[in-house]
Amino acid sequence: MTGADTVTGADTVTGFDAVAFRRDLHQHPELAYAEHRTTERIVEALRGFGLAPTVLPAGTGVVCDVGPSGAPRLALRADIDALPLQDEKDVRYRLTVEHVCHGCGHDAHTAILVAAAERLAAAGLPAPVRLVFQPAEETVPGGAVSVVESGAVEGIERIFALHCDPRLETGQVGVRVGPITAACDHIDIALSGPGGHTSRPHLTADPVYAAGLIITQLPGLLSRRIDPRAGIAMVFGSVQVGRAANAIPMNGTLGGTLRMLDRDASRQAEPLVRELVEQIVAPTGVTARIDYRRGVPPVVNDATSVALQRAAVLDALGEDALAATEQSMGGEDFAWYLDRIPGALARLGVRRPGAAAFDLHQGTFDIDEDALGVGTRFTVALATAALTVGRGD
Numbered sequence: 314m315t316g317a318d319t320v321t322g323a324d325t326v327t328g329f330d331a332v333a334f335r336r337d338l339h340q341h342p343e344l345a346y347a348e349h350r351t352t353e354r355i356v357e358a359l360r361g362f363g364l365a366p367t368v369l370p371a372g373t374g375v376v377c378d379v380g381p382s383g384a385p386r387l388a389l390r391a392d393i394d395a396l397p398l399q400d401e402k403d404v405r406y407r408l409t410v411e412h413v414c415h416g417c418g419h420d421a422h423t424a425i426l427v428a429a430a431e432r433l434a435a436a437g438l439p440a441p442v443r444l445v446f447q448p449a450e451e452t453v454p455g456g457a458v459s460v461v462e463s464g465a466v467e468g469i470e471r472i473f474a475l476h477c478d479p480r481l482e483t484g485q486v487g488v489r490v491g492p493i494t495a496a497c498d499h500i501d502i503a504l505s506g507p508g509g510h511t512s513r514p515h516l517t518a519d520p521v522y523a524a525g526l527i528i529t530q531l532p533g534l535l536s537r538r539i540d541p542r543a544g545i546a547m548v549f550g551s552v553q554v555g556r557a558a559n560a561i562p563m564n565g566t567l568g569g570t571l572r573m574l575d576r577d578a579s580r581q582a583e584p585l586v587r588e589l590v591e592q593i594v595a596p597t598g599v600t601a602r603i604d605y606r607r608g609v610p611p612v613v614n615d616a617t618s619v620a621l622q623r624a625a626v627l628d629a630l631g632e633d634a635l636a637a638t639e640q641s642m643g644g645e646d647f648a649w650y651l652d653r654i655p656g657a658l659a660r661l662g663v664r665r666p667g668a669a670a671f672d673l674h675q676g677t678f679d680i681d682e683d684a685l686g687v688g689t690r691f692t693v694a695l696a697t698a699a700l701t702v703g704r705g706d
Contacts, residue, residue, distance in 0.1 A: 418477030478663065
């Protein structure tokens, strides 16, 4: 992580300054489906390369074909939205919007794909490539759903994406065959009872006690009802029950996420969660209402697509750049594309060697901007390699 104000790593081989573009997006972050300025900046840049971008039907996000005329069979995707976080960095390119921040690197993903578009436009490609600048990745179930429904990936035979990873040093690209992210569902539980005085708990039903039972028992019960190889993690991040120490409240709410590494197990989780919550609260007399929102399935990387990623790393960056990467419990809506199309997600190292690592989704998150050039070279090499693969491979 640089956190520095000097512009380093600008990829200006053919004129486009990826660092300046990324900093501009970072200073003007926009939340899901509100990425209007971001969309305008992408369209402006692509038109400057002689391309003909189209805004997606959702009103934000862009699709653009690069290369000779015809139907593209390869797609490259970048996500463009920011997070509802406060930017905590002390840099000149700190955001100009309060409580919105590019704390996950989507500004870098976008800058890399725009930079790659300029190079690909000048490369004399043998076949067209479709660029997808996708809105609303940070929502549930994710903006990828609207892109798929728009028909923007119809006819595409392979799709790739790149995501910043502060655990990897700049210059490295992490690849993995098979699952690389987890399924992630959102669960909200509303608890209700008649309320009462804490001196007479036997005359009422206690949502505070019921909440405690759910928090402590539901994760363990799920681990006994679902194959442990599914890698389940039920974690509550929001608990709001009561305000007065001497009053049993009438209502309370819990909110959390259920993450699993196994796609089939994730599809079977909702009825089981409903059954277990009802059984847990039944002895308390409290009523539980469950809002279960299925999020995203796991991203499962296709072996052929990962082989192409490996070849691109070796060709563009060298053997030292190739890194293994672990499966993450984080969710990523790129999975919705891979439900229909073979493809793979790679991880881009964005931590300056020797620097302390920040995590994603933090207001202090930043990247080593030298990683933008690395990501661009990899993306261009990947598109070139993928276009050499025969149709239907």
